[in-house]
Amino acid sequence: MSVLAKIVADVENFFKDTSTSAGKFAAAFVKLFKKAPTALQTVNNFIAQVAGLVTAAVALIDPAVSPAVADVFATMETALAAIQAAAASAVSGQSLLQALQNFQTEVPQLLSGLDIKNSALQALITKIVNIVVGECKVLIPAVESWVKQLEAQNPAQPTVTTTAG
Numbered sequence: 145m146s147v148l149a150k151i152v153a154d155v156e157n158f159f160k161d162t163s164t165s166a167g168k169f170a171a172a173f174v175k176l177f178k179k180a181p182t183a184l185q186t187v188n189n190f191i192a193q194v195a196g197l198v199t200a201a202v203a204l205i206d207p208a209v210s211p212a213v214a215d216v217f218a219t220m221e222t223a224l225a226a227i228q229a230a231a232a233s234a235v236s237g238q239s240l241l242q243a244l245q246n247f248q249t250e251v252p253q254l255l256s257g258l259d260i261k262n263s264a265l266q267a268l269i270t271k272i273v274n275i276v277v278g279e280c281k282v283l284i285p286a287v288e289s290w291v292k293q294l295e296a297q298n299p300a301q302p303t304v305t306t307t308a309g
Contacts, residue, residue, distance in 0.1 A: 183283075183290035187231045187240065190283055194276050195224050201272055213269060216254045220276065223247045237291035244287060248280045 198220045207214035227247060230240040255273045260266040 183237070183286045184231055184234060184240075186286055187227065187244075187283055190279055191224060191228045191231070194279060195221075195228075197272060198224060198276065201269075210260070210265075212258050213260065213265070216251070216258060216269070216273075219254055220247075220251055220273075223250065237287060237294050241284070241287045241291055244280055244284050248277055248284065251277050 198217055202214070202217045202221055205214045205217060223243070223246065227240065227243045230243040234240045251273055255270065258266075258269070260269065
């Protein structure tokens with residue numbers, strides 16, 4: 145079993161008890177703290193889990209042999225860093241929501257543009273991308289709900305203009 149295949153198998157085993165790791169994290173969080181996790185806690189958990197997977201994949205893929213594949217995973221790393229930065233500085237939540245939505249749409253588009261001759265490698269890469277993007281899709285509704293809560297707590301102030309007279 146290749147190292148990349150082992151990583152995919154480990155990730156699949158981690159997710160096998162629940163439909164998503166976000167759900168698994170939320171259930172464990174409730175048991176431990178007797179309350180549901182915040183959207184930011186769930187996003188940070190997502191980043192912690194997925195970043196290791198993507199970083200390992202980047203380390204395994206030789207850019208000289210598979211430059212397009214290396215580019216996809218490098219783009220995923222950059223997008224995860226953007227999600228992490230948006231989560232760290234989230235005030236309104238809009239930047240975090242936008243980063244997650246960008247990740248959800250851009251990564252599968254990158255994957256669809258790859259022309260990988262090795263079908264086993266193609267299958268492994270597809271699995272990794274599908275797992276990561278699937279987890280991201282689960283987070284988006286939670287972040288959208290959080291953004292709505294923030295907007296309800298802090299309604300936009302009307303702009304007042306004055307004219308000098």
